Amino acid sequence: MEEWEEYFAQNPAPRGHIQNCAQMEAFCQRHVGHHPIALVTSGGTTVPLERNTVRFVDNFSAGTRGAASTEYFLGQDYAVIFIHRDKSVTPFLRHLNPRFLLEAMHEGPGGILQLSPAHSSQVHPVWREYQQIKSEGRLLWLTFTSLSDYLWLLRSATQCLQRLAPKALLYLAAAVSDFYIPQDEISEHKIQSESGPLTVQLQLVPKMLRPLVSVWGPELYVVSFKLETDEKKLIEKATAALRKYKHDLVIGNLLQTRREEVTLVTERESSLLRLTEHQKAEHIEIEKLIVEEVCSRHRNFIKY
Numbered sequence: 001m002e003e004w005e006e007y008f009a010q011n012p013a014p015r016g017h018i019q020n021c022a023q024m025e026a027f028c029q030r031h032v033g034h035h036p037i038a039l040v041t042s043g044g045t046t047v048p049l050e051r052n053t054v055r056f057v058d059n060f061s062a063g064t065r066g067a068a069s070t071e072y073f074l075g076q077d078y079a080v081i082f083i084h085r086d087k088s089v090t091p092f093l094r095h096l097n098p099r100f101l102l103e104a105m106h107e108g109p110g111g112i113l114q115l116s117p118a119h120s121s122q123v124h125p126v127w128r129e130y131q132q133i134k135s136e137g138r139l140l141w142l143t144f145t146s147l148s149d150y151l152w153l154l155r156s157a158t159q160c161l162q163r164l165a166p167k168a169l170l171y172l173a174a175a176v177s178d179f180y181i182p183q184d185e186i187s188e189h190k191i192q193s194e195s196g197p198l199t200v201q202l203q204l205v206p207k208m209l210r211p212l213v214s215v216w217g218p219e220l221y222v223v224s225f226k227l228e229t230d231e232k233k234l235i236e237k238a239t240a241a242l243r244k245y246k247h248d249l250v251i252g253n254l255l256q257t258r259r260e261e262v263t264l265v266t267e268r269e270s271s272l273l274r275l276t277e278h279q280k281a282e283h284i285e286i287e288k289l290i291v292e293e294v295c296s297r298h299r300n301f302i303k304y
């Protein structure tokens, strides 16, 4: 058995997985022949330290990259499966602060809540865009929390999209843990502090990009993200990932500058995408530039 097969054999499917798969199947059926599909993953995975989880190790990601990119893929006429960490940033809603919404509402005639006209202009464009996408059924939201939830969803989504290849792409922006505690080593109940300082040994997660590219979705256009904090390592690590897994594009970004610049690395070249001062002043998001570039490359991929 391959390492990744062992992982799935040892970590049971999350609750609701069959229903999630059915939703993905129906979504793909509805859009095949009408819209290309993008799978966008977003947010960080958790690695529980206990089976009845009180504590966990988290991977940093607010979910902004995935949520913003989803809106731009929808703008490029894609249907999107948005697989995101529960309670991370989501498309459309990210423009509306919950406190702003509470303050924007007042009681109208008959006790019915209404949005005050002064606030309505801010909510209206977001609401209209969301309703349009909803009426076209072009956005499917699914959530994960743990690494295992994420990997089960990722495998099923990829297998589902493979049937639509080459008109489907994977855009793997989620921050995924490299380490975990295997099922047979994880504590059942809350770890007690009376036993003294805690030492945990995390094992390496099998590299899932390998089966993803070679087994689950061999004909899909696959874009992965590489996150580093040390500038000197970024291009080297992004290039190494591309050579190792042989997918289509690695987008390298540094934690500190991820909102302003990214580097696109392919087999042949690497190119920098950076917001200009003018674009920043206009509040243009880097995700708009990334998604336009990815869609253009995906169109070329479809042609050949």
Ligand code: 9Z3
Pocket: 043, 060, 061, 062, 063, 064, 065, 066, 172, 173, 174, 175, 176, 177, 224, 225, 226, 227, 228, 253, 255, 258
């Ligand atoms: C990213 O690099 C994303 O761009 C960010 C987005 C997580 C930095 P935010 O959600 O940030 O907008 O706050 N995602 C990929 C991170 C990752 O885990 N990559 C793996 C690695 O670097 C490879 S798949 O080893």
